[in-house]
Amino acid sequence: MADSSKEELLQLIKRFSAYITVKISHLFPTSFHNLDSRSVVAIAGLAVAVVFTWKLLRLPGGPHQRPKKRQPPTTSSSLVSTQSNSALIPSGVCSSSEDLRAQNVVDEFFQPVNPTLGHIVRQKLSEGRKVTCRLLGVILKESTPEELQKQATVRSSVLEVLLEITKFCDLYLMERVLDDESEQKALAALENAGVFTSGGLVKDKVLFCSTENGRSSFVRQLEPDWHIDTNPEIVSQLARFIKYQLRISPIRPERTAANVFSSPSLEHFFGRD
Structure with missing residues (x-):
């Protein structure tokens, strides 16, 4: 069970890094393609840290208050596969759900203050x-x-x-x-x-x-x-x-x-x- 959770977290981080790399390339199309692979990884890692720090600061009480353990909230725009229903859908849908978990976190960070x-x-x-x-x-x-x-x-x-x-x-x-x-x-x-x-x-x-x-x-x-x-x-x-x-x-x-x-x-x- 622990190995499965670690593997899921690893896959989420990989997908998150890949998706945020695309986001950054869209924001800086000219300069971004001139960077080498190590610079890309560094930028992606920095963006990951920024996003999760931002998430932490949004918690009640700020970063000094350790939040209680809880299940991640399920919104109408997030698709998180659970163990109870994983058998009901094909593997392709599960993969898409994992992609969306990373994509939705990035989208929430990059979306406009007043989205259209x-x-x-x-x-x-x-x-x-x-x-x-x-x-x-x-x-x-x-x-x-x-x-x-x-x-x-x-x-x-x-x-x-x-x-x-x-x-x-x-x-x-x-x-x-x-x-x-x-x-x-x-x-x-x-x-x-x-x-x-x-x-x-x-x-x-x-x-x-x-x-x-x-x-x-x-x-x-x-x-x-x-x-x-x-x-x-x-x-x-x-x-x-x-x-x-x-x-x-x-x-x-x-x-x-x-x-x-x-x-x-x-x-x-x-x-x-």
Whole structure:
């Protein structure tokens, strides 16, 4: 158990050093490439020390007060694999989670004092480039196909986040419908809300199917970095295949896998409710 913890810490430090090296190279692109390997290691080591010193100073009582042992906090933007759920996801996802542990610490240190929504979206989505999302209960106020037969209403509070996602990601919206009229209602609601005017989303990327399994099939074929859904069964089925998922639920559900997050709404996940 001790050897495993040491190995995990060593891997985290290596990933942290590699990622912070990239960050520094972005900040000083010209001079950085002229440095030799020892200088790069020295700079990375110094940055590591600065970051962890900064973390220590942020603790209550300052550096003189030794903090009590506690588990690292789990935020909606950090993916820490635990021993209890490591068997539920493939090794590739675990590796990505380890990368994110180092990346998120660096991002928190380098992020602007007042980050823009665009910065938050990129950070929360871990720079994911393709996103799939269901309509009912996430984008639309209606939550069932039966309600969609009567009307379709876009939630105004989600529009800002939705349009920001389309700037950085290839976004696909999808839903199960009972008839063609429901499709037309959903498309008309999206168009009236201005979703198609930003240029990031077109009607061809709004997909409809007749079953829940059909939506799951859409997601697997598209192979997104993120899938957003309200159906716990769909989320559970896709956990092994999709890198990250966000389940929208008014009640915080039990965490089923390290790559599955939850939020009461899409805008809440990005701090815009």
